[in-house]
């Protein structure tokens with residue numbers, strides 16, 4: 355198991371993560387007109403306001419037609435919506451400047467195939483914004499090993515189950531969906547890891563205080579092999 359404790363940056367809120375992503379995009383592409391793909395777009399995207407000074411078109415693709423309908427009819431923030439599978443869809447080579455892929459890969463049997471597709475669809479110098487749960491943490495480990503019905507219970511008590519796009523999705527956690535897996539893929543693919551960040555604010559959220567205490571206890575019992583410092587990994591990756 356790879357230790358993430360010392361090497362990587364931690365941010366203190368979701369808002370700071372979103373700001374960091376937006377700042378990175380604005381600084382890198384200032385003055386250009388961008389094509390952005392939200393791969394596995396679900397029901398929300400927190401970048402619209404932050405990227406308002408940039409000229410871009412946003413394409414959303416997802417398997418979940420209900421989630422896409424919500425985006426189309428309520429948020430109205432997508433220029434193009436595609437109901438389809440990221441493993442099967444065929445975009446043009448070098449079509450996009452930025453690909454967002456947030457909490458999707460852990461649900462996919464064939465995650466590496468999708469990363470290969472991103473490589474094809476991105477322009478050289480393009481960015482991939484990737485978020486995954488970290489399987490080396492207590493949270494990530496349990497989302498990997500618990501049966502699907504348990505995710506339903508979690509969603510019922512902690513999330514907005516029943517609303518479009520909020521059904522729990524089964525988890526697969528292919529080997530590439532981990533810190534070691536992403537690092538290996540990037541070195542083989544010649545992608546540069548521009549940022550590797552953990553959500554250090556996990557323990558501060560009061561809603562999750564019971565879960566947070568339990569997570570600390572489990573981490574202690576596993577002699578810190580399962581970490582309780584965070585739940586997720588955020589990557590900003592650049593195609594060379």
Ligand SMILES: C[S@@+](CC[C@H](N)C(=O)[O-])C[C@H]1O[C@@H](n2cnc3c(N)ncnc32)[C@H](O)[C@@H]1O
Nearest residue numbers: 394395396416417418438439440456457458461
């Ligand atoms: C946990 S949700 C995340 C949604 C959104 N990216 C977010 O961060 O809020 C996972 C999304 O991935 C989509 N998804 C799962 N497998 C997919 C696939 N093979 N192709 C396209 N979308 C997929 C699901 O339908 C779901 O909307």
